[in-house]
Amino acid sequence: MVQGTIRAGFPSPADDFAVKRHDLNELLITHPQATFFWRVRGTSMVGAGITDGDILVVNRALQPVHGDIVVAEVDNDFTVKYLHQRGGKVRLKAADATFPDIVFEREGQTLVVVGVVTCAIKRLR
Secondary structure, eight states: OOOOOOSSSSOGGGGGGGOOOOOOHHHSSSOGEEEEEEEEEESTTTTGOOOOEEEEEEESOOOOTOOOEEEETTTTEEEEEEEEETTTTTEEEOTHHHHHHHHETTTTEEEEEEEEEEEEOOOOO
């Protein structure tokens, strides 16, 4: 359970009395039947704050739009990338420029956007 908010600056004695319990389901999940979790492996999205081992909250009910971070199935393999849509062309872009874009140019190549990433959960210790 999350309890209220916490300052990252100087603490206030009054904050000790302002505790509200938060339910992570209420905070992170807007469509329970369409939401699932994926653990990240790899470093292509570090520039977006998504690191190896993070858990992504993925919502299948949201319509993906240009600029969203999405989980996509590309030729039967899953990946997490930025969705880039311009001029009727779609590509998937990593947040790290050393990773190449996934461009859909060859015949028979498949793309299914599985869901939109709405949150990344990190373990710090």
